[in-house]
Amino acid sequence: MPVALSAALFVAGAAVSLATSYVLVTRLERIGERLGLSEALLGVLAALAADAPEITSAVAALTSHQSKIGAGVIIGSNVFNLAALLGLGAVVAGGIALHRRVVLLGGVVAIWIAAACLVTVLGLISPTAGLIAVLGVLVPYLVVLGAGHARLQRLALVQRWESWLAAAVTEEEQELEEVIHPPHGRGRDVVIAATALVVVVVASVTMERSASLLGTHFGVPEIVTGGVVLAAVTSLPNAVAAVYLAARGRGAAMLSTTLNSNALNVTAGLLIPAAITGLGPPSPQSGLIAVWYLVMTVASIAFAYRDSGVSRATGALIIGAYLVFLGSLLATAHSAAPDPRLTVIPLAVVAVGAAAGLARRPGRRRRREPPR
Secondary structure (H helix, E strand, O other), X not given: OOHHHHHHHHHHHHHHHHHHHXXXXXXXXXXXXXXXXXXXXXXXXXXXXXXXXHHHHHHHHHHOOOHHHHXXXXXXXXXXXXXXXXXXXXXXXXXXXXXXXXXXXXXXXXXXXHHHHHHHHOOOOOHHHHHHHHHHHHHHHHHHHHOOHHHHHHOHHHOOOHHHHHHHHHHHHHHHOOXXXXXXXXXXXXXXXXXXXXXXXXXXXXXXXXXXXXXXXXXXOHHHHHHHHHHHHHHHHHHHHHHHHHHOOOOOOHHHHHHHHHHHHHHHHHHHHHHHHOOOOOOHHHHHHHHHHHHHHHHHHHHHXXXXXXXXXXXXXXXXXXXXXXXXXXXXXXXXXXXXXXXXXXXXXXXXXXXXXXXOOOOOOOOOOOOO
16 A cells, blocks of 8 residues: 555544544433433543544454554553643643542552553463453442442442442542533434444544554554554544643543543453454563553552642653653664663653652642532
8 A cells, every 4th residue: 555545544544533533422421311320430431432543443453463553552542641631631730639539449440450451461461361350340340430329338248338439439420520411312312323433443443554554664663653653643632632621620530531541441442352362472562561551550649649639740740751651662662672771760760750759748738629
């Protein structure tokens, strides 16, 4: 295929996929509202629909046995989400206030999934085992989000934590109310959503195939094509929306949105298809991205819990960590056996910086309260 045609197909596929994914999000929110889903579950549904381009691109790559591109799209997108949705959102807003229970509830799940993703990518466990480990935490989490106060009381396993869980879910819904308020769905929304899903799938596959061909032509490593180019392009609309909301003081939903999006990416875009097609042999670059995903997730959650939110300084730190990650990945992408120092030193610098920031007691400052 000519290079010019591949480039045109990539641009067209990206534009159509991302624009149509917005239609898919809005229609699925309406359908969820009609079905009586809670605000928290509506947020998860919206995140899943918004993730359609990267999930489809990753599945297309994995089914073509391009494991570096497939893993790179998903994990690279997750790292980008932390920097663009959470980090940049906090910088633009001057800080985002959050409820600690929301941070802890979503954070524990997010860290578990990031850890499961890492050990799977490293080949320490099979994709099937990784999927089971993720579903073992994600499914109960979704059940809790969808259960009301009365249903939580009837669950014997969580009676001791019923009040805490109910409060955490309520606070998460309060944060999401600012950005999720769909009208009541109608029958035509189902048809539009189904059509939009087909369009997103076709456009995303076209985008992935074109990007792969362009990368091969210009000698771009697969891990860069997936972990940097496709990851950023497919996540760009979410980043723009996050900045827009943060600039208007409505950024409290960004943590839940980011963590839910990342969890669904790993589950639907990486582990489910990998359990069917396999993930291929482990690669240093895929492992590098997975390590950064876990480290940045842990650091983001730790700062958010300590400060009951994400300050502008923390947001800048997250963005800085992403830029260091990019430098490390680009420095090692062309080598089959990269110098470990190119991986270890940047990670150590970011880890030490985060630890120093956490050890430093934040100064007293007036902080915008979370939504009530």
